[in-house]
Amino acid sequence: MWRYRAPPKRLVLRQLKTENSSIATVDYYAKHTGVGVGSTTSLTSGQISAAGRATCPQETRSPQGPTDVCPVPTSETTTLYGKYQITEGSFVMTLNPGADNYDQHYVTEGNYAQGRNTCYWPGASMPQYPSVAGSSWLVGGNGSAHNQYGLDSIGFSSAGVNYIQTNAPAHGVNFPCVVTFYQEMSYECDASTYYVYSQNTPTQTIGSNTVNVCRAGVCTGTIPF
Amino acid sequence: MLNKMLLAFVVLGGGTHAQSVGRPQYMDRAIVQHNGAVATVIANAPIPLYQAISAIREEYGWRVNWEQAPCYSHLDLVDDTAPEWRNAHPESKGVTRPAGGTFRSVFPEITESSVANAKEALEQIVSDYNATDNPGKYALRAEADGQFFVVGTQVKDEDGTIKAVKPLLDTPITLTREHRTAYATLEAILAALSSASGQKVIMMSTPTNILRNTQVTVSGRSVPARQLLQQTLNSTNRSVEYELGYDPDNPIYILNVLAGKAEDDGHGGKKLVPVDPPTV
Numbered sequence: 347m348w349r350y351r352a353p354p355k356r357l358v359l360r361q362l363k364t365e366n367s368s369i370a371t372v373d374y375y376a377k378h379t380g381v382g383v384g385s386t387t388s389l390t391s392g393q394i395s396a397a398g399r400a401t402c403p404q405e406t407r408s409p410q411g412p413t414d415v416c417p418v419p420t421s422e423t424t425t426l427y428g429k430y431q432i433t434e435g436s437f438v439m440t441l442n443p444g445a446d447n448y449d450q451h452y453v454t455e456g457n458y459a460q461g462r463n464t465c466y467w468p469g470a471s472m473p474q475y476p477s478v479a480g481s482s483w484l485v486g487g488n489g490s491a492h493n494q495y496g497l498d499s500i501g502f503s504s505a506g507v508n509y510i511q512t513n514a515p516a517h518g519v520n521f522p523c524v525v526t527f528y529q530e531m532s533y534e535c536d537a538s539t540y541y542v543y544s545q546n547t548p549t550q551t552i553g554s555n556t557v558n559v560c561r562a563g564v565c566t567g568t569i570p571f
Numbered sequence: 572m573l574n575k576m577l578l579a580f581v582v583l584g585g586g587t588h589a590q591s592v593g594r595p596q597y598m599d600r601a602i603v604q605h606n607g608a609v610a611t612v613i614a615n616a617p618i619p620l621y622q623a624i625s626a627i628r629e630e631y632g633w634r635v636n637w638e639q640a641p642c643y644s645h646l647d648l649v650d651d652t653a654p655e656w657r658n659a660h661p662e663s664k665g666v667t668r669p670a671g672g673t674f675r676s677v678f679p680e681i682t683e684s685s686v687a688n689a690k691e692a693l694e695q696i697v698s699d700y701n702a703t704d705n706p707g708k709y710a711l712r713a714e715a716d717g718q719f720f721v722v723g724t725q726v727k728d729e730d731g732t733i734k735a736v737k738p739l740l741d742t743p744i745t746l747t748r749e750h751r752t753a754y755a756t757l758e759a760i761l762a763a764l765s766s767a768s769g770q771k772v773i774m775m776s777t778p779t780n781i782l783r784n785t786q787v788t789v790s791g792r793s794v795p796a797r798q799l800l801q802q803t804l805n806s807t808n809r810s811v812e813y814e815l816g817y818d819p820d821n822p823i824y825i826l827n828v829l830a831g832k833a834e835d836d837g838h839g840g841k842k843l844v845p846v847d848p849p850t851v
Contacts, residue, residue, distance in 0.1 A: 434779065468597050469617035469651070469668035471639070471816025471825035472775050479778030479830040480809075488784070499780055505773035506825075513820065516666040518653030 416535035417446035435559030449486030601626035619674035640707025640723025740797035
């Protein structure tokens, strides 16, 4: 007594292409490569076949689906917007290259390493390992210009800076002390796909009566405080 | 000889001055060890319960808010004045730090993440801490939404007697109905809290961009400040927690707001990652 077990069916693709090869191309292994920004349709065609003692007639199938090529920024340019509550720096960012349109997509910050805080002393009520908060900004949204996002405000509040200036030296902290973050920027192509395009090390440098906030080499300058 | 007498005075303490000892080598972070059915948290810090709770929060992803006990007794504090600063300011009173040190707690391992399991573990940790001589006694409070609050409720007085303290955020305050950013609302809450309690409260570190991009309408009449604070932070729709510290030297309460979830950074440290994707 034996039972015949049908072999697995195979779809043998005979054709792989996109409707618009100036947007995306497809190779023999179905690997898609973006060429230009936009949307097109991936097309293929093939026959379902099965080998073995009993075989079904071959059937032709032509599946297709959308292919979107998302422009991902390769860098960003940071511009100082101004100071916020004296001790914080606010910055506006422009995504590059500017030939593409990034509006209505989100950028999100994360940490790519553990922050450092040389203003900290054991027992102090402040982050020993500062980090960014995971903020998101809509490019071109909330009043931002085309391909821009912001504001990214960086630094302890003026009350916090004053607390450090007043108390840290007695605890053995030397001025200037520096709060350093390791900020990684990701661009959202769609709801589940993010691309890292930039890493920054924002700092807030606190002196006995000064503050300076920097992001990507752009600084507020020395703020008397 | 004079130096020896001075050293003895400083080490033994005088009157109500904080005990003076050299700054010990604290741990950068508490360690959480997993041993089958139980887990162990090991901390060594001026307030080791805070360090332990921070590590537990990172390890299990629980939302635990922190309110430091306002210790003021020389029995709960040690002198932390840097020698160089002391030499330059011989007449100043100097600064202190909480007198805590090592702490270890063994609690049931979390095999299934649930609010009940988290509460059981946190209760064990807080209970173990309260059995030590580390500064402050704490209580665990739980909210229906799964958030926890470790709240300082008792401190030593100058005689060493344990005395109850009313947590600052229990203070009833009134906030008029107004549409503001979450950041401005926090500022209004702290201003009302300072006014109602007579205590100075400042904001140190917050997820500024998130708070300034969130509009809220939070109000209340004679409600605990904690309730309004929670409403404001919950309105961000992010996993946001707060830590309310206390510095007895000024004295001053210090609010820090945390957002995100810690993950290993691959270099032996931790990094914070967003806990939820942005909404489109």
